[in-house]
Amino acid sequence: MAAAGAFGLMEAFGVFTGGLGIFSFVQHNFIDYRPQGAGYRFAVGLDGAGPWGNGLSNAGGNLPDIRAFNELGDLLGTTINDKSYCASGRTDCDSEVDFVHQQPTYTLFTANNDAICLAYATVTFPEGSKYGWTGNWAKHCGAPWYYSDIYVPNNKGADKVLCAWMDGNGDQPITGIQVHWPDYDAGFKGNGNSADFYCHHPSALTFHRDHDPWRVHVRRSKRDMFASDPSTETKRVAEAPKDDAKSTEGKHTEGLTERMARDTRLIKSKATSHLATELCASPDSVGPSFVSYHERKFCHMAPKHIYSFCEDVKKGDCWDDAKHEIVHKSEDGPVKRAAVPAVAFNQTLLWGQ
Structure with missing residues (x-):
């Protein structure tokens, strides 16, 4: 034991x-x-x-x-x-x-x-x-x-x-x-x-x-x-009394994945084992959108899409880590909001300090 x-x-x-x-x-x-x-x-x-x-x-x-x-x-x-x-x-x-x-x-x-x-x-x-x-x-x-x-x-x-x-x-x-x-x-x-x-x-x-x-x-x-x-x-153990608060019968319910897609928290991690690419690639991962400073990438969890930091790309959609936005960067320099649904976060959690 x-x-x-x-x-x-x-x-x-x-x-x-x-x-x-x-x-x-x-x-x-x-x-x-x-x-x-x-x-x-x-x-x-x-x-x-x-x-x-x-x-x-x-x-x-x-x-x-x-x-x-x-x-x-x-x-x-x-x-x-x-x-x-x-x-x-x-x-x-x-x-x-x-x-x-x-x-x-x-x-x-x-x-x-x-x-x-x-x-x-x-x-x-x-x-x-x-x-x-x-x-x-x-x-x-x-x-x-x-x-x-x-x-x-x-x-x-x-x-x-x-x-x-x-x-x-x-x-x-x-x-x-x-x-x-x-x-x-x-x-x-x-x-x-x-x-x-x-x-x-x-x-x-x-x-x-x-x-x-x-x-x-x-x-x-x-x-x-x-x-x-x-x-x-x-x-089979003795059945516990039914908890009416848990019952979903007759209710229109929403799953955790759908709820998390609208989560307004943003997780930022410095841990080397926390990979935005792994999180986005997994069909079973559920949670807020995620920034990996080790990879310098952002996982937008709603569509499970990866964006590199804007400093690391010459053009295309990228993650502006200062503004917490997905933006579009062109070769001649101008940056504008990307043609994707806007992301908005009201709480940022920093991990791995």
Whole structure:
């Protein structure tokens, strides 16, 4: 089990472009040990844009609801977080599931109304074991993702972790995330040293796409949690009361991608691992338009189109980083507004300082 000492490291499997790697979580990444329940800590890469171009329902994104299960898939406890908010960049967003005395090896995070992009989630079991999960898995497994300005030490030299989007308000792909914590411990052998294991084994990781998910995938047989791969089944837990605030029945809803296309925030990053070209090229990336100072390029996220800085081109459409505009540059020097829909930003976030 992953039991970190007071000042020790907890190592967790993560995924990078080159395959599996190891993230090293330290004590401040976890909620304090509490024997009467399970403690969860979230780091938020970004909160979402409000519907129809408006602001969020409240400041920040909703923390997900938490359902904790034991190794057999029995429900141990639930915490509803529809009134708990956490803003972009926070790494100390805590939640607890009380009266949990067994090991909650499975957790189902269920999205609430305001979208949130999780950079990482950690858990502290009642007996003190600790585990961690990072949002990098979203990009690798084809779920909505974005960059974050949150750093977790690792053995691959990568810069910041990615974040995984969740949203329960509208037609957004990912409404919940299931994690089997021991499968992310650096001592786990059942993944065959392959990152793809997690994308194809729903008991280890599931990005739920159904409305307000409440089921969990479990492995059929009792086993040592570090054994080789067994088969899985879906465990049907007691259905929670319907949350009318989450219901989209009879409503005309708007998806997260459409909302983000009208996001008036602009992200500018100096991090070398943050690439505007990568963000624009990915069919699964979702979030505000993005400037990479390492590449000197701008990704206009609504059409997923790349523009170079105007200083780097002789002619054509380009990005004026001082004016925050897409402009057209001619060979003889004059610059005018480009023949593309105007972009307007009322908030700029600078990352990687």
